[in-house]
Amino acid sequence: MASAAVSKRSTSRSLRFGLLLALLSVMAGPALAHSENGVAIDFVGGFTHPIFGPDHVVAMVAVGLWGAFLGIPAIWILPVVFPLVMAIAGALGVLGMPLPGVETGIALSAIALGGMVAFAAKPPLWVAAVLVGAFAVFHGHAHGAELPVGADAIAYSMGFVIATGMLHVSGIAFGALSHWPAGRIAVRAAGAVIAVIGFAYLGHFI
Amino acid sequence: MIGLLRVILPVCLLVLATPAWAHSPIMGIGGVFGGMLHALLIPEHGMSLLALGVALGLQQPVASRSGVLIFVAALMGGLVVTAFIAEPALAADILLAATGILGLLIAAAWVPPVVGWVLAAIAGVTFALDSRPEVTSTDEIIRMLIGTGIGAALALALVRGASTFLKGNAARIVMRVLGSWIAAIAIMDLALRIVTRIATG
Numbered sequence: 001m002a003s004a005a006v007s008k009r010s011t012s013r014s015l016r017f018g019l020l021l022a023l024l025s026v027m028a029g030p031a032l033a034h035s036e037n038g039v040a041i042d043f044v045g046g047f048t049h050p051i052f053g054p055d056h057v058v059a060m061v062a063v064g065l066w067g068a069f070l071g072i073p074a075i076w077i078l079p080v081v082f083p084l085v086m087a088i089a090g091a092l093g094v095l096g097m098p099l100p101g102v103e104t105g106i107a108l109s110a111i112a113l114g115g116m117v118a119f120a121a122k123p124p125l126w127v128a129a130v131l132v133g134a135f136a137v138f139h140g141h142a143h144g145a146e147l148p149v150g151a152d153a154i155a156y157s158m159g160f161v162i163a164t165g166m167l168h169v170s171g172i173a174f175g176a177l178s179h180w181p182a183g184r185i186a187v188r189a190a191g192a193v194i195a196v197i198g199f200a201y202l203g204h205f206i
Numbered sequence: 207m208i209g210l211l212r213v214i215l216p217v218c219l220l221v222l223a224t225p226a227w228a229h230s231p232i233m234g235i236g237g238v239f240g241g242m243l244h245a246l247l248i249p250e251h252g253m254s255l256l257a258l259g260v261a262l263g264l265q266q267p268v269a270s271r272s273g274v275l276i277f278v279a280a281l282m283g284g285l286v287v288t289a290f291i292a293e294p295a296l297a298a299d300i301l302l303a304a305t306g307i308l309g310l311l312i313a314a315a316w317v318p319p320v321v322g323w324v325l326a327a328i329a330g331v332t333f334a335l336d337s338r339p340e341v342t343s344t345d346e347i348i349r350m351l352i353g354t355g356i357g358a359a360l361a362l363a364l365v366r367g368a369s370t371f372l373k374g375n376a377a378r379i380v381m382r383v384l385g386s387w388i389a390a391i392a393i394m395d396l397a398l399r400i401v402t403r404i405a406t407g
Contacts (some may be wrong), residue, residue, distance in 0.1 A: 076379040080313050080386040087390035091397030144397070153398035154249045157391045165387055 042152045046159025049143065050167065055106050055201050056139055058194045060164055062113035063132055064171020065187060065194075069117055069178050074125055078132045079168035083161055085133040086140035093144020102145075103201075105138030110198025117175075117191025120184075236346055241353020244339060246361055250395070251333060254301055255358060257308035257388045258329050259365025260381060261317045263372070269319035274366060277326040278359050284334025285351045289344075297335035299399060304328045306392030312385025315378065333358060 050056050060082070067078040093099070113135065115121075116128075123131075143160070174190060177183025246252055262273040304325050311317045311325075339350040372381060 072375075076382060080382055083390040084310070084313065084386050084393075087393040091393050094394075094397040094401050096401075144394075147398065153395045153402065154253075154391070157394035157398065158249065160394065161387050161390045164390075165383065 041156050043155040043159040046156035046161075047163045049146075049160055050163045054197070055110060056143070057167060058197050059106065059109045059113055059135065059139060060167035061171035061174070062110065062117060062191065062194045064168040064173075065117045065175040065191060066113055066128065066132075066171075067168070068172045068175025069120065069187060070122060070125075070128060074128055075172060077125065077129055079165065079172070081129050081133050082136045082139075082168065083164050085136035086143070086164065087161070089137040089140030090144030090147070091140075093141040094147055096145075097141075099137070099141045102138050102142050105135065106142060107198050107201035109135035109138060110201065111195050112198075114191045114194030114196075114198055118188050118195055119191075120188060236341065237349045238353035238356070241337075241339065241350035241355075242357030242360075243353075244337060244350060245333075245354040245357035250298060250302060250305070251336070251358070252361075253388060253391065254305040254308075254329055254333060255361045256365055257305045257312065257385070258326060259362050260312050260369045260384065261308045261322055262326065262362075262366045263369025264312065264315060264317045264381075265319060265322055267370075269322065270366060270370070272319070273322045273326045274359075274362060276323050277330040277362055280327040280330025281334050281355055281358055284331040285337070285355050288334050288338050289348055289351055292338070294335050297332045299396060301329060301332035301336055302392050302396050302399070304332065306389050306396065309385045309387070309389030309392055313382050313389060314385075315382060 050060065063078050063082050067075040070078075089099075112131065116123075116131075147156075175187055178187045244251075246255075258273075258277065262270045265273065308325055308329075311321065334351075334354070337351065337354045339347055339354075341347055341350065369381070372378070
C-alpha cells in the first residue's frame, strides 16, 4: 500500500517536471546572433523599431491624419515628404552628426501636428510640407542615432521604412472618417489626444 | 503518463527548432536558373530593377524602350567584365545610389529621358559587377552570369510593361509613395553600409 503511494507521488513529480520542461521550452525566445541590446538587425528589427516608440508613432499617425484632413494632394505629399526627409536625417544620425534638442523636437512634432488636426488648420500646402519635413528631421535623426551597426542593412531599412509608411497609412485611414460630420469630430479629437501626448512627453510625464 | 511526456517533450523542442541557414536559401541551385534567382532574390538588386522599371514606365514609349535597351547593353558589358575580374567593392554602393535617385525621380513623377538613360546605364553596369556568384568553377560562374542577365532583363521588361498600365490618380499616388519608400530605403541602407564599413575597418 505504502509503496503504491510512493510510486504515485513519484509519477506525479515526474509529470510536473515534464510539464515544467515543456513550458520552459515553449517560452524560449530566439537567440539573435546579429544584435545590439537585443535589437535584431533584420527586417523584423527595422519594422518594430518605429512601432515601439510611442512618441514616434503618434507623430507619424498625425502626419497621415493631417494629410487626410487636408485632402488631395496633401494626402500623399505629406507621407512622401516625411520618409524622405526622415531617411536623410537618419543617415546623418547614423553617421554621427549631432543635432541638439532631438527629444524636444519630437515632442513638439506631436503637439504641432496633433494641434493642426485638432484645430482643423488648413495652411498652404508648402507650409504643411515644410512643417512635416522639419519635424521629420528630428524623428529621422533620433532613429538614425539609435541604429545598431550591423549586417543586414537593406532588410533593416526596408522594415523601418515600411513600418513608417504603414503608420502614415493608418493615420490616413482614420483621417478618411473626416468626410462625415461625426468622423470629423473623431479625427479632431484624435488630433487633440496626440497633442496632449506630445505635451506629456515635453513635460517628461511619460 | 511518463511515456507520453517523453514523447511530448522532444516534440515540443522539435517544433520550436528553427532552420539554420548556413549560406543562402537558394544554395545548391546553380547554373542558369540559379543565376536568374540570384538576380531577383537579392533585395538591393530586386529594388533596383523595380525602381528602374517604374521610372522607365513613366517615360514616353520610345524613350522607355531605349532605356531598357541601354540597361540590357550595359548589363551585358558588365557581365562580360564580371566573368573575368573580381567583384569591385563600390559596385553595390553605386547601384544603391542610382536606385535612390530613381526613387526620388519616381516620387517627383519626373524622369527626363537622358537622366533615365544615364541611370539605366549605371544600374546595368553596377548590377552586373555586383552579381559575381560565389562559386569556384569558371564554367559555373559563366552559366550563372548568363542566368543573371536573362533574369534581370526579363524582370525589368516585366516591371516596365506593368508600370505603363498604371494610369489614373490612385496608381500615380501609389507610384509616388513607392518611389519615396525606395529612395528612403536606399539612403538609409547606404548610410548603414558606410558606417558599418568604417566601424569594421
